[in-house]
Each structure stands twice: as structure tokens, then as C-alpha cells.
Amino acid sequence: MQSTKTISELTDEIGAMLEALPDWEERFGAIMAMGKELAPYPEEFRREDFIVKGCQSQVWLYPQLADGRIHFSADSDALIVKGLVALVVRIMQDRTPQEILAAPKDIAERLGLVQHLSQNRSSGLASMLKQIRLYAVAFSMRTSS
């Protein structure tokens, strides 16, 4: 469900929550807990077309447009990455394509994950954010035509 907060507010809120934890073990614990709350991924979309490229583990991201808003389903075979994709989905869930396209470009940095994760290409965080943006571009063309 879409948060009542903006993408920017939610990003800063989650960033502050992660920052407040004492170390990376705790942060990974919190991130993995978010992964566990993710809705089950629809098996019919566990296909090559929905794999996010550029991640060391497998990440699936399936977008659906309903009432002008994008609803994402996501999954990963690795726990920390599943948590990361859940975190990104929580921020971006049920937004309009325009909201996503207008979102700040420094989400990874503001989540405080830069040092540990977003510069590590294997985590795929940058690829997930880019993929969400690409889906938003595609859907914005569909909704405007």
C-alpha cells in the first residue's frame, strides 16, 4: 500500500532508522526483517524477463499498473538482497510513474547505505532503483498516450 509520506520523507525516515542501529550486523538484521514481510512473489512471473540485471544474487521485480499507480512484487534468493529490494519497494510502492520519476536521484546515499552497499555493485541496489525508474518511464508513456 502507498505510504502517506513522500518518497523523500520515507527515504530519510528509513535512512535514519538504519543509521541509529549500532553496527552493520544489526542493520543487516533489520534489512532482512523487511525482506520477511514482503508479500509472496507470484510464481508465474519468476521469469528471466523480470530479473534485475547487475545483481550477484537473483532479484525479481514485477510491476503492475492499476489506477495509474505502479504496484511492485519482488523477491530474491539471498536474504539481505531480498531485504534491500523490500526496502526499495516499500518506498516506491503504489506511486504514480510521475512521482517515481520526480523522486530524488540520491536515494541510496540518503538511506545511508552508500559506504557499505550501493557502491558494491554486487548488492544490485543501484540496479533495482534504475529498473524501477525504467518501469516508471515505460508506464508514464502508456498513461500519457
Added chain:
Amino acid sequence: MHRVEPSAPLLDVAALRTEFPILHRTVHGGKPLVYLDNAATTQKPNVVIDTIADFYRNHNANAHRAGHVLGSEVTTMFESARRRVAESIGASAEEIVFTRGTTESLNLLAATMSGRFERGHRRNIVISEMEHHANIVPWQMVRDRTGAEIRVIPVDDHGLLDMQVAEQIIDDSTAIVSIVHVSNTLGTANDVHRLSAMAHGVGAEFIVDAAQSISGMNIDVNEIGCDALVFSAHKVYGPMGIGVAFIRGRLMESLPPYQGGGSMITSVTFDKTTYAEGPLRFEAGTPNIEGAIGLAAALSWRDSLDMSSVIAHKHALTLSLTSGLASREGIRLHGTHQGHSGIVSFSVDGVHSQDLGLMLDAHGVAVRTGHHCTMPLTARFSTSGSVRVSAAVYTSTDEVDFFFSALDRALTVLR
């Protein structure tokens, strides 16, 4: 593999560690760095760092060109670095080509040897299932251009090459056999003497990828009997962006130039260019001069150690790693012949290698996860990649103990 001498003098690891400034830094707000990713790159001792800084502070000029004093100093330094590298592997200086690293060395060999498949009856290249992508992809490019065939020696469950298959597939139609000395994923040391004999028995040329072996054993190209041998400086305590292709004299003479440009010529007109003889023919453009002298310093540092002590120390570390992993529930070692390589790969039932790598890093332990640039091999042992722990000469037993406590802690959280 070299023999482990039980009587080898003990290595003073604590003293060695004082020579590597990076080993004393901390990560993630005060955690000591436990660097166990040495198969990816080794750290650099002060003598290498100082050699490079001294080059730029006091000598910098281009080699082989200028008649001024700096130019001739640098040419002397560069060419004596070539001699130092040659001496370190039992070659002569004219057989040492400086490249950007193992990958470029293999690309150079593949590109310049590809003419062999355009004529004559020799139609295939033999590699193995445990090759790094750098010893697979350049040959595939040759195959795609010339129609040559690639034959692959399989790996068994112990992580050993199937030498019976090797005997069968290396035959009269084989032009090149190119094999890794020590696997960067399994730590297995291949019997390069036997493979060399097999290759030469059918008149093929034999190339050794020594990227992982150069730091931990004495390499003598004549003892191995190879026609070419390649390695990178950065895996033997030297700088990045410089490596070596040893190419035996008679093979080198038969090869066309690789890249065109300055340094590799004796005369150029718009009608005709005459190429330089020897290694310079393969070194177009300004070379990585500080890299070459940094590599020479690194090899001298390596050669100042008692190799039997290095082997004994790394053998003990490898045994602690393999026995510690084997004694833990649900952990599968990839291969069983790690020897004294210091390289141990494993996977854990129900735990993704990436999760484990990130959790270990949270404790300051640096390991590698994924497919280690050996996708065909890693896929054989595990679907989600593996975790690779790799020790170097400066790795302490305390670090191995710390790795195990971090591993146990990570597995408690992840399982």
C-alpha cells in the same frame, strides 16, 4: 605442487606484517581489518610503495626515447626490472614482455598465435574446466575468428583435472595447451610438468597461467618446460596494471606484432614499417614503467623470504581453514586438494554466499563471494556461487581464528 618441508624455519609473521601498512587499518568504525581476499589481490609492502613513490619523486621520464639524464636513468631502471623478473622465473630478459596483467598476456598470446589455425593441420586448443575467464574467452574469440576447436579437460569432484581425458584430447591436431597452474577457485595445483610433457609429446605449445602460483612457490620456466607463462604483479605483492608474458625465444620469433605504435618499431615510412625485435615488439606505446620497477621490487621482496617457510606457513593456514570448515555442520568444501595454496572455497546449505560475504564484512572480514570469474567451474559445485577465503604469506593464525568466530556468528544470524 611443491613439497612441504616439516623442517622449514618458522616464518616471523608478526615481523612481516609490520611491512604492510594497510594491515593495520580498521574498518566499519574501529574493527580490525581481516583481509582474506588475497587471491583477488595481495597487499603491498612498504618497499613496493616506496619504490613507486621514489620513481615519481626522483626519476620520472620516458624510457627508450630521451637522450637526457632522466631518460637514460629510467631506461636503465626499466630494463633492469625486466632482468629482475626474468631472473625470478629462470628466463632470460629477452623473453619477458610487460603487459597490463595476466588477462592482457593471455589476450596477447591468443591474438598473436591465432595464425596457427589459419593454416596447417592443427585445429584445436586444449584448456580445462577450472580456467579463469581470462583463459577461456580470448580462445573463444580465436575460435570464432578462425574456426578452431576448443577442447576442455574436465574437473572431478575432488577438484582435480581428469588426466586420462587430458591424454585423450591432447592429440596430433592440438596446437596449444593453455592451463592454470593453481586454480583461483579451488586452490588445486595442477601437474604442469605432466601437462607440458603431454603437449610437447604431440608437438603442441604449452602455456601456463601462473597468476595464483607466483606468490606462493618458486617458478622456473625451464623446470616446467612451458613455452609461455603469464602472471600479474598485483597478485605477488606488486602494483596493479602491470603483468608479464614470458614467451620462449623461438616462440616469440614466430609471432606477429600485437598492437601497433611507438617503441615497437625500428623504422616507419608511410609505405613500410619495420618492427622491433624481441619483447619491445609487443610493447607499443609508453609502458607502465613504475609498474615494472614496482614489480621488480615485489619479486625481490618475495625472493628475500625463505620459500620453504612460506610454503609451510601457508600449508598450515590452509589446513586450519579446511579442517575448521569441514568440522562445521552443513558446510561443503569445493574440492579437496587445496594443498598450500591458501585458497579455500565453500558453500553452506541453505545460505546464499552473498549473504555470508556481507555478514562477514560487517565484522571486518574481507572474503570473495560469487563465481570468482570461473562461472563454468563454480556452477559445477554450487548454484548460488561460493565463498572464497584466501590467505597470503602475512595472514596470521589469529586472523583465521577470527574468521571462524565471525563465520559462526554470521551463520547463527542467517540460518
